[in-house]
Amino acid sequence: MKLEISRPPGYVLAAGMVSLGGFLNGYDTGSIGAVTEMPYFTSSIGELTPFLRGFTVSLIMLTGAFPSFFAGQLADRFGRLAIVAAGALVFAIGAALEGCANKLAMFLVGRALCGVGEGLWISNITVYITEIAPSARRGMLVSMPQFMANAGICVGYFTCYGSVQTESSFSWRAPYIIQAILGLGLATTPFILPQSPRWLLLNGHRDKAIKELKRLDFSAVEAEKDLLGPAAEQQISARQPGAVEGLTRLFRKPYRKPALLALYVLGVIQLSGIDGVLYYAPTLFAQAGISAKTSSFLASGLSAILMLAISIPAVLFTDSVSRRTNVITGGSILTFCMFTIGTLYASNSVTPQNPARWLVIVLVFIFGLVYSATWGIVGKIYASEIQPAATRSAASSVAQGLGFFTNWIVAIITPVLLANSSFGAYFLFGSICFVSVLVLMVSMPETKGLSLEAIxxxxxxxxxxxxxxxxxxxxxxxxxxxxxxxxxxxxxxxxxxxxxxxxxxxxxxxxxxxxxxxxxxxxxxxxxxxx
Structure with a gap:
């Protein structure tokens, strides 16, 4: 009996390839902390003060925020894949500069360029997948970049774990050489993948859109339901805005509600503290009384593996669970974790002799895992799919820019909060999670299984x-x-x-x-x- 392996639909292959952008984002997150701790990095670049280390780590988020605000407008004019490719090329140049750096200034310039590149592609890969995916599989496909980001975190850690054994500066340069090569690979997408049919329709190229639908392996029923039916044609018939008009249009009816909700989802809920957990987990575990060596293993290795593992069922069952249920339940668990940890510290229960320290460690792990399975995946899906066609790119990019800023804020303030209070950071992030749950309960329409136009x-x-x-x-x-x-x-x-x-x-x-x-x-x- 001959085993036949069928080729996945074109839209699955296309979503998988552009999700390389998510992998690169995660790979940098998983490697930068370890790189700055490597002995040969210190001998090549110099000793970093705590402030300089925090600034170096978070710089990519700061420089990524600015282009994010305009990436959607550029994509509306030149195409989703063209801007993804441009960002990938800038990222590759930045990674090459990081890998070749012999001074901190050169390393920071490279890191800043990587941020600019990510800012150009990070929202547009989500928009592209949203626009090429059939409604029945949209949630799973749009969650692929987040899954790949978790995979990148895991691979980034183990790359550094292996390269640190090398007795040369190649130990810390290797991750950036890999990033530069992968960035060049992402830059080839316009020459390989189909253009977004919705973008082609928005620009009056109906015949080309139909050809690209065939390349994406849409069935006639899927094409009629999701793209070529009368409802979709009404959506795409509106005149496309210019750059400035597109940004101002976001805050006028009927675009204001979905735009503000996207800003909240991708911006404010990042203040839940997830970046504090990702970047400063060793500090959190050390604060709980665990030795530095053990805390490093727990933070970098085990957490990365578990976050990747939980992402698999989260991605596969994204379209089987209500978006509202996912976000509200996940947010409630995040709130519980933060408030419980804060209460344990405030009551002085966390000591080397008290088992409460292990409860803190477990809750930190649960926080990261639940975020990865709920808010981390559904947030990006939801923020993109609720936007009208005329403002989808602009709204997603502005929301992503706000997300970069809030991530940067968390990365900067977390060490300060932890240094001044053992429990203050947890109560702050827990309160933000609690308020976010209430806001989303009141203002979040369900979108699972609906076409973009029906939403x-x-x-x-x-x-x-x-x-x-x-x-x-x-x-x-x-x-x-x-x-x-x-x-x-x-x-x-x-x-x-x-x-x-x-x-x-x-x-x-x-x-x-x-x-x-x-x-x-x-x-x-x-x-x-x-x-």
Missing amino acids: QEAFLVPGTAQRGRVVSLLKRWAGLGGSVPVAAGGTQTTESAVELRDVGGLLTQDAAVSGAQSTSLERGSERSVRA
């Missing part, structure tokens, strides 16, 4: 009165509420009625009727053009 129903349909929102939400919490039928125009008709749930004024779609999509989206498109 816009949740934002185009007018909300009800504030009192009705609160009553509806309280009933739902009590198990008494049900779905509320609301028509897109405010009155229910046979052709345009859509079953929606009111969640704090943002309506989520339970069942989309094709006639309803066409009718209500037409009205929404007219409103967006007038706006």
